[in-house]
Amino acid sequence: MSPSGTPILEVENLVRLFGDRKAVGDVSFTVAAGESVGLLGPNGAGKTTTLSIVCGLLRPTSGSVRILGHALRADDDPAKARFGLVPQELALMEALSARENLALCGALYRMHGDALAKAIQRALEFVGLADRATDRVSTFSGGMKRRVNLAAALLHDPEILFLDEPTVGVDPQSRNAIFENVEELRRRGKTVIYTTHYMEEVERLCDRVIILDHGQVVSDDSLKALKSRVSAGFELRFELDGAEPRDLSSLKGLAGVRQVSWTNTELRVQVDSMEDGLERVLAELRRAGVHFHHLDSRRPSLENIFLQLTGRNLRDG
Ligand SMILES: Nc1ncnc2c1ncn2[C@@H]1O[C@H](COP(=O)(O)OP(=O)(O)OP(=O)(O)O)[C@@H](O)[C@H]1O
Numbered sequence: 001m002s003p004s005g006t007p008i009l010e011v012e013n014l015v016r017l018f019g020d021r022k023a024v025g026d027v028s029f030t031v032a033a034g035e036s037v038g039l040l041g042p043n044g045a046g047k048t049t050t051l052s053i054v055c056g057l058l059r060p061t062s063g064s065v066r067i068l069g070h071a072l073r074a075d076d077d078p079a080k081a082r083f084g085l086v087p088q089e090l091a092l093m094e095a096l097s098a099r100e101n102l103a104l105c106g107a108l109y110r111m112h113g114d115a116l117a118k119a120i121q122r123a124l125e126f127v128g129l130a131d132r133a134t135d136r137v138s139t140f141s142g143g144m145k146r147r148v149n150l151a152a153a154l155l156h157d158p159e160i161l162f163l164d165e166p167t168v169g170v171d172p173q174s175r176n177a178i179f180e181n182v183e184e185l186r187r188r189g190k191t192v193i194y195t196t197h198y199m200e201e202v203e204r205l206c207d208r209v210i211i212l213d214h215g216q217v218v219s220d221d222s223l224k225a226l227k228s229r230v231s232a233g234f235e236l237r238f239e240l241d242g243a244e245p246r247d248l249s250s251l252k253g254l255a256g257v258r259q260v261s262w263t264n265t266e267l268r269v270q271v272d273s274m275e276d277g278l279e280r281v282l283a284e285l286r287r288a289g290v291h292f293h294h295l296d297s298r299r300p301s302l303e304n305i306f307l308q309l310t311g312r313n314l315r316d317g
């Protein structure tokens with residue numbers, strides 16, 4: 001689904017090869033000003049490669065990107081001052097203080113003097129680290145480093161923010177602080193492109209979700225539309241007796257069964273209705289001689305959408 005409003009970012013038929021490996025294969029999407037878009041996919045899906053190309057850090061093999069209305073021309077393109085990237089890998093100097101790190105970043109945006117000092121103070125206050133401004137980054141927790149990384153991208157008050165897995169490896173408290181920061185940026189009307197492999201993060205922070213897998217867009221929809229796709233039906237979870245490998249694909253052909261996945265010890269079946277679905281599944285398990293010792297049912301989660309689209313779980317890698 002294409003967003004309404006003026007596109008602030010247009011990605012068209014993007015392809016990036018690394019040798020024979022296709023990291024990004026024909027990816028297209030647009031983002032409207034003020035939208036908050038989740039770029040969701042498992043490890044290796046092509047999220048970072050896509051962002052790197054969009055931000056002008058990596059050349060595409062083919063395809064084009066228009067950001068803020070035009071293609072980035074060179075490293076000193078003035079449009080670069082209108083977006084910020086929070087990279088997946090921390091880009092901080094451990095031996096320097098938080099303030100010194102931000103001063104270095106500010107210099108890259110040609111900020112200096114009083115304006116830079118004020119911007120650093122503002123950014124540190126925003127991420128809740130103003131009281132640690134003069135401490136060395138090497139003394140910070142993983143979550144605090146992530147927050148400095150975020151502050152660095154905000155120094156020049158960009159209109160568009162690209163966040164590449166900003167909560168990886170952080171404690172729940174810092175994670176929540178980062179969520180609150182992103183929510184505040186949204187309230188301020190910033191456009192946010194948020195990369196993650198956690199469905200619950202996009203549920204909280206995004207209005208739209210682009211799902212990438214193996215370098216391809218497998219779904220591009222509003223969160224509301226995605227939710228309506230999973231709201232119908234139930235998921236049955238069986239804990240199986242024994243742990244021998246088995247083939248349960250015969251369940252897939254049953255009427256009213258939408259989706260089936262299993263491991264040696266657990267079976268998950270999504271059914272349209274509890275009454276008919278459960279009965280058919282139980283009959284088939286009996287016929288196949290499969291025994292179980294526990295069964296529960298729940299409404300399917302958004303994670304099921306990913307499984308449905310790709311046949312694997314988001315964090316299978
Ligand atoms: N510099 C590189 N050289 C060779 N292959 C690369 C390079 N960068 C990425 N790749 C490959 O491209 C594919 C996509 O990688 P990318 O980093 O974009 O995935 P990702 O979705 O960001 O994954 P993750 O969730 O693990 O960060 C992977 O198969 C990866 O090995």
Ligand SMILES: [Mg+2]
Nearest residue numbers: 047048049088
């Ligand atoms: Mg990545």
